[in-house]
Amino acid sequence: MKFKFTAALWSPPRVLAIGFALIILLGASLLSLPSVSADGQPMRFIDALFTATSAVCVTGLVVADTGTFFNAGGQLIILALIQVGGLGFMTMATLFALVFKRRITLRERLILQEAMNQTSMEGIVRLIRRVIIYSLSIEAAGTAVLTARFAAEMPLGRAAFMGLFHAVSLFNSAGFDLFGNYRSYTPYVSDPVVNITAILLVALGGLGFIVISDLLEFRKRRRLSLHSKVVLATSGALFGIGAVVIFIFEFTNALAPLGWDGKIWASLFQSAAPRSIGVNTLDIGSLRQATQFFLILLMFIGAAPGSTGGGIKVTTFTTLVGAVIAMMRGKDEVVLFRYRLARERIFKALTITMISLAVVVAVTMVLCTTEDRAFLRILFETVSAFGTCGLSTGITPQLTDFGKLLLSLTMFAGRIGPLTFAYALRPKDEKELFRYPEGRIIIG
Template sequence: MKELRKRGIWDWSPPRVLSAGFVMIILLGGLLLSLPYASADGEGTNLLDAIFTATSATCVTGLVVVDTGTHYSVAGQIVIMLLIQTGGLGFMTMTTLFALVIRKRISYKERLILQEAMNQQSMEGIVRLIRKVIFYSLSIELTGALLYAIRFAADMPLGRAAYLGLFHGISMFNNAGFDLFGDFRSLTGYVNDPAVNIITMLLIVLGGLGFVVLSDLLHFRGIRKLSLHSKVVLSMTGVLIVTGAAVIFLFEFSNARTLGSLGPGGKVLAAFFQSVTTRTAGANTVDIGALRQGTVFFMIILMFIGASPGSTGGGIKTTTFMTLIGAAIAMMRGREDVVLFRYRLERGRIYKALTLTILSLGLVIAVTMILCTTEDRDFLRILFETTSAFGTVGLSTGITSTLTPVGKIMICLTMFAGRLGPMTLAYALGPKAEKELYRHPEGKIIIG
C-alpha cells in the first residue's frame, strides 16, 4: 500500500480529483440518460448522445444534440437538472453540503480540493465560503423559480408553470442554458416579454459574477468597501454587457431575421439579452443562426472572455482579460507595474493570465481545425460552436445536432476542458511540479 501511495495512485492532487470527479458524474449521468425511462418514447437514447447531454449539463454548457423538452421524459429532465446543479456548484461543493448536513468534519485534503474548485488563493475560510455558496445559490434559484412560475402561470396550468420555473431557475442561474420549450427554440417565444427577459438576465449575471463578488455585495452596506477582485469583475462585466448590447444593436438593427422585425423597445431588450447570454449562459431570444457574420464574430470574442472566477460560467474569465489589458497599457506607457484601481498586481498573476489565455486559444484553434476536417460546415459556424463549448456558453448556430460522432466527441472534450479550466486540466494530466534547484543565465531576444 505504501508503494502505491508513493506512485500517487491513492494520493492524487486536487486537480486530478476534480477531473476524475467530473468524469465519473458525466459517465453516470450519460448512463442514466441512455436508459428507456429517461426518453419520452421509452426507447432510450444513443449512448454517445446521452453522454454528450450529460457532459453539456455537468459542464453547464447547454449545447444539445437532441431537444431536451421533447426527447426526454420528466425523469430524464430531472436527471439533467440534477447534473446542472452538481456541475454548476461543483461536485465537491455538493459533497461538502452532505458532509455538513450529517455533521462530518471536512478533512485537510478535502479543503485543498475545495480551494482548487473555488479558485481561491488560500484555504482560510473555505468551508465558510462553501456555506455561503450553497445558501446564495439555493436562495437565488428558488427566487428565480418563483418569479418564473408566476409568469408562466399566465400561459399554462400552475403545476406545469412551477415545474418549468424550477428547471429554468436552476438552469439559468448556473448559466447552463437548457430549456424545456421544445424544437430547439430556447426563449425565442418570449423575445418581447420584459418579465422573462429581465428575470433570465438577472439570474445569468448573478450566476456569472462569482460567489466571492456576491458575498462582497451583500456585505457592502456594513463595510462600505469592495475588494479589488470585486471591483475588476463588476466593472469589466458592466463594460462587456453594455458594449456587447451596443454592437449587437447596431449590427442587427436592420436584420429582418433578428432585431429588424422588433419594435424599438424589443430591439433594445433583445440586444441586451444576447449580450448577457454570452456571459456563458446559452439561452437566446433570437435565431443565432440568422445573425450577421460580424455579430457572430463579435459574440465569439465575448464567449471566449466568458464569466468571472468562482462562478458557474466558463471562458478565460473577466479578471484574466482585465489583467491582459492592464499589462498592455503598462507596456505601452513604459511602466513596470500593472496597476488596477490603484493596486499593483504581482508578476505571477500576469504570467498566469497570459498562460491561461494562450492555452485556451490553443485549445480553441486545435479543436476548430479538427472540426473543419470532420464537419461539412463553414469556418465561422465551427469556430462559434467550438468557442461556445470552451466557454461553456451553449449558444449554437444550429449545427450541434448534425455533428458527426467525431465532432460530438471533440465538443464533449472541449466542454470538459472549458468547465475545469485548461490550467487545472494541465495540472491534472501533467507530472507533479518540482521546485527548480537552479536558475539559467539571463538572455535577451528581440520582441516586436
C-alpha cells in the same frame, strides 16, 4: 515512497477532473435508459454522453431537443446534473458533510480551494456555506417569478416545474430549456418579466460567489475587494458595449421585425447570453457574421472566477488589457484601481489565455476537417463549448460522432478550467536545483 505516489496521483486538480468525469459517465448511463425518453426509445450512448457532459459542464449545447425528447424523469436527471455541475461536486459533497456534521478533512479543503479558485484555505468552508445559501436562495426567487409568469400560459404544476428548471439552468449558466423545437427563449423576445428575470439570474451566476458575498457585506464593511471591483467594472462594460454593438449590427437584420421595446430587450439579452448562459431570444444562425464573431469574442472572455460561467474569465482579460496599457505607457507594473498586480498574476493570465487559444484553434482545425460546415459556424460551436456557453448556430445536432466526442472533451476542459486541466495531466513536480543564465531576444 508509496505515500508520495498516492499524493501525486490524487492531487486536487486530478480529483476535480476525475470527479467530474465520473459524474458525466453516471449521467450518460442514466440518460441512455429507454425509461427517460418520451417515446421509450433509448438515446444512443454517444448522444447521452454529449448531453450529460453539456449538463455537468453547464454548457447547454444539445444533440436532442430537451423539451421533446426526454420525459419528466429525463428532464429531472438533466436538472440534477446541472445543479451538481454548476455548484461543483465538491461543494455538493461538502453540503452533505455539513448536513451530517462530518468533519471536513485537510485534503478536502485543498480540493475545495482548487475548485473555488482560491489562493488560501482560510475560511474555505465558510465560503462554501455561503455559496450554498446564496445559490439556493437565488434559484428559489427565480423559480417563484418564472412560475408566476408561466402560470398564465399553462397549468400551475407544469408552470412550477418549468420555473424551477429554467431558474436553475439560468443561474448555473447551463443553457438548457424545455420550450421545445430548439426555440430557446425566442417566444419571449419582448417579454419584460422573462427578460429581466433571466438577465438578473445570469448576472448573479456570472459574477461569482465571492463578488456576491462582497456586495452583501458592503453595508457593514463599506468597501469592495479589488477582485470585486474588477469583475463588476469589466462585466458592466462588456454588457453595455455588447448590447450597443448587437443593436447596431442587427438593427436592420434580426431586430428589424421587432418594435423598439423588443429591439432593446433582445439586444440586452443577447449581450448577457455570451456570459456563458447558452440561451437566446434571437435565432443565432440568422445573425450577421460580424455579430456572430463578436459573440465569439464575448464567449471566449466568459464570466468571473468562482462563478458558474466559463471562458478565460473577465479578470484574466482585464489583467491582459492592463499589461498592454502598462507596456504602451512605458510602465513596469500593472495597476488596477490603485493596486499593483503581482507578476505571477500576469503570467497566470497569459498562460490561461494561450492554453485556451491553443485548445480552440486545435479543435476548430480538426472539426473543419471532419465536419462539412462553414468555418465561422464551427469556430462558434467550438468557442461556445470551451467557454461552456451553449449558444449555437444550429449545427451541433448534425455533427459526426467524432465531432460530438471532440466537443464533449472541449466542454470538459472548459468546465474544470484550462490551467486545472493542464495541472491534472502534468507529472509530479520536481524542484529545480539550478538556474539557467539570463539571455536576451528581440521582441516585436
